[in-house]
Amino acid sequence: MTIADRTSGKPEGSLADRAYEAIRADILDGVFQPDQPMRLEALKDRYGYSFSPIREALTRLAADRLVTQTSLRGFRVSRISLEEMWDILRTRVLVESEAFRLAIRNGDDAWEARVVAAFHSLSKCADPGAASPPERRVFEERHFAFHRALLDGSNSPTLLHLSDLLFVQSERYRRASLRTDLSRRSVVEEHEALKDAALSRNEAEAAALLCEHYTTTGHFIEAVMASRPTLVDADG
Structure with missing residues (x-):
């Protein structure tokens, strides 16, 4: 069917x-x-x-x-390239750091509850690198929901729209990296640190952790792309 x-x-x-x-x-x-x-x-x-x-x-x-x-x-x-991947991640840092700061500044108790609930759901998922396709789909849904929850207290529809668009563009790179054995990251620990920074209302720490999270992702993707050069745009 x-x-x-x-x-x-x-x-x-x-x-x-x-x-x-x-x-x-x-x-x-x-x-x-x-x-x-x-x-x-x-x-x-x-x-x-x-x-x-x-x-x-x-x-x-x-x-x-x-x-x-x-x-x-x-x-x-669309083709892929290292230059595009890093450009997307750098732009995500700019957009989402601002949205995260605003969410920490303006988010209420209900926002904190959504962040905690989203993290709890994400932490229950199987390791995405070893998960079956159905389990991986659940992880991807909950992964997006967690990142969205961090930002949705910002009360900025424009920043949220941009973050959603950049999230999708970066997913082509990140999901491909999950299907390799080059490395294993502590996905839960990285996201827990973001959750804790949100709850502690520490804007500077939250922005720094978000930047570190995406930079680590970028370096891992870069290693994956180096191992699969046929996927990379030769002009990029």
Whole structure:
């Protein structure tokens, strides 16, 4: 049964939403390789949707910078490069550090409770490097929820929107690094330190820990990409 079979009768807009979510998940999980053509006929067969919702989904993914579109070559999965990866992470530090500071400054007791609950859920997940695909999906959902919880007390819709967009762009790099045995990180300890900084209302420590967390991630991804040079944009 295709995804479309399970969503028949849905309005066209919701079909495009579902196509977008399905294709995005496959790009982030490495099902499609960098620079791989995204041919409408093949995607129609894979997902069971008609051309219209698939084309709309690809257009949205182009806006997310996960695919590229040209008049002559159609849609392709965006290339990856070390330069782009570090640019995304540096920008995440800038955007999310400010949002984190604002959340610590403005967040109420309910915000603290959401952070604690999100961390508790994340800490119950299996090691993402050794998890099965279903377990990994649960981890990814809870990982995003925790990072979002840290920031959502900022009361800044613009910063939250930017952080969500940058999170997705960085996921292509981070998820690929989980499928290697180059190293194991203490994921729980790193996120617990962020949680504790939030609860202690220490803005400077929180920003420093967030920067360290993303920098450590960047160095690990860089090592992974060095071990898989065929995935890296030769021009980058």
